[in-house]
Amino acid sequence: MDEVLLRSLTPNVLAILVRRGADFATAEDAVQEALVEAVRVWPDGPPRDPKGWLVTVAWRKFLDATRAAAARRRREDLVQEEPAPGPAPAVDDTLQLYFLCAHPSLTPSSAVALTLRAVGGLTTRQIAAAYLVPEATMAQRISRAKRTVSGVRFDQPGDVATVLRVLYLVFNEGYSGDVDLAAEAIRLTRQLAAAIDHPEVSGLLALMLLHHARRAARTAPDGSLVPLAEQDRGRWDTESIAEGVQILQAALARDRLGEFQAQAAIAALHADAPTAEETDWVQIVEWYDELARLTDSPVVRLNRAVAVGEADGPRAGLAALAELDDSLPRHAAVAAYLHERDGDLATAARLYAEAAQKAPNLAERAHLTRQAARLNARPSS
Incomplete structure (x- = not known):
């Protein structure tokens, strides 16, 4: 049974039923019943036109459900006769x-x-x-x-x-x-x-590909998080990166910048750096400025503070961070990182521990707890 084929056909079959006049809820149930029937029947003899088969069976299931419902009379005009069998229309x-x-x-x-x-x-x-x-x-x-x-x-x-x-x-x-x-x-x-055909759709696809390309390097064998700067870049998926960059370049060339294109541009700059030390943080800050203008998002400004800290030094990053509400998610984690880079290890350890208490998931909490423990374990000077 080709599960990928079934999943790819599902939205088209559902859309055809809805276009014929079926209400969404009943149509969706009918399509699910047709998929169950396909799983049962197809292994013994797959149809020549899988989409047409699913449409026919789903429509029959819809008719059965409609005729059995109390609202049958209100829908009689929609379901008086079943469309003739044959190839499903090519409309998507x-x-x-x-x-x-x-x-x-x-x-x-x-x-x-x-x-x-x-x-x-x-x-x-x-x-x-x-x-x-x-x-x-x-x-x-x-x-x-x-x-x-x-x-x-x-x-x-x-x-x-x-x-x-x-x-x-x-x-x-x-x-x-x-x-x-x-x-x-x-x-x-x-x-x-x-x-x-929309540049922001392309921007989102590029962003997903560029982030997904780093997936294999994001966690250690024990499941712990590996920060971007410490990831083994040899494990990044270069084909996904190349595809993401190509899609992004085509989208940017249309000169209709949106937030997903800007985010993808930042991800592309990270992907383009052979090492963490060679990251073009100045350009990244410029893209965060563009993104902040597009979204006016405090989370964007929080990430921008990190980039400023890398481009212009940790004190510049802390100055940018000081402009933001300290109740923002990850604010304490960013502050801890910048204080550590500035040499204030005691403050950084305290903030890492505070950030761990606010972490949204166990993996991030464990990572931040380890950072606090690492600094607290250092001999006092």
């Missing part, structure tokens, strides 16, 4: 599903779950495993999301920025469960890039 409505799943009425977590289910073709169990939550919890989340968007019609252009943020959330979820969400986000973003 997947893009509409992206916009539907990123509907502003959905919370970010619901939008991500619905995108993975409807566009990614993942099962509820797979999504639950990736998020480390019970399957029943994820099923409820997806059901609520489907009900929310069931009445939405595509009568206005979708918000590309919202879709991209949902995909970036998927990417940043990491690699837990039996689904590699980072790889899944790249696959979905490639799909979106093929469907829509």
Whole structure:
């Protein structure tokens, strides 16, 4: 059974049902039933037209569900007759599903779950495993999301920025469960890039590829985090880096700069440096200035303070950091790093320990705790 093929066909099949007039929630259930049927039947005799087979079976499942529902009379005009069997239309409505799943009425977590289910073709169990939550919890989340968007019609252009943020959330979820969400986000973003000509879509794809290229070097054999400066750059995926840079250059050439292109440019400068010491921090600061103008994000300004500390010295970085709210996530960790570089090891150790208490995950907490212990273990002068 070709799981990759099934997952690639899922959004198109769902979009065809929705375009025919099916409500999203019932259509999505019908497609899932058709996929289950495909897993059962195809090994004995795969169809010549897999997409057409799935459309036909899913539409029949939808008809069965609709006729059994209390609202049958309201839908009779939509389901009076079954479309004639034959090859499925070549129209790709997947893009509409992206916009539907990123509907502003959905919370970010619901939008991500619905995108993975409807566009990614993942099962509820797979999504639950990736998020480390019970399957029943994820099923409820997806059901609520489907009900929310069931009445939405595509009568206005979708918000590309919202879709991209949902995909970036998927990417940043990491690699837990039996689904590699980072790889899944790249696959979905490639799909979106093929469907829509937009420089920020290319910028996000480039950013994902450049970050993903460092994946193998991010953790030590014991699972502990390895900071960027200490990573073995020989383990970086040079093909992904080359592809990411090429995509980014083409996007930047269109002179429609957006935040994902700016972030990708920073990632490209890190990837281009043969060693950490050869990183072009001056250019990185310039790109952070561009990014800050685009987003006015305090997190961007926090990362900029690190870059300033590398380009102009730790005291310049601390001065930039002093302009920011110290309640920001990772503020204490950045302050600790800059104080250590400035030679104030006692303050750095205290701040590393403080940052560890606020860390969002166990891996980061362990890393920051080790940094504090390393400095506290140094003999006093």
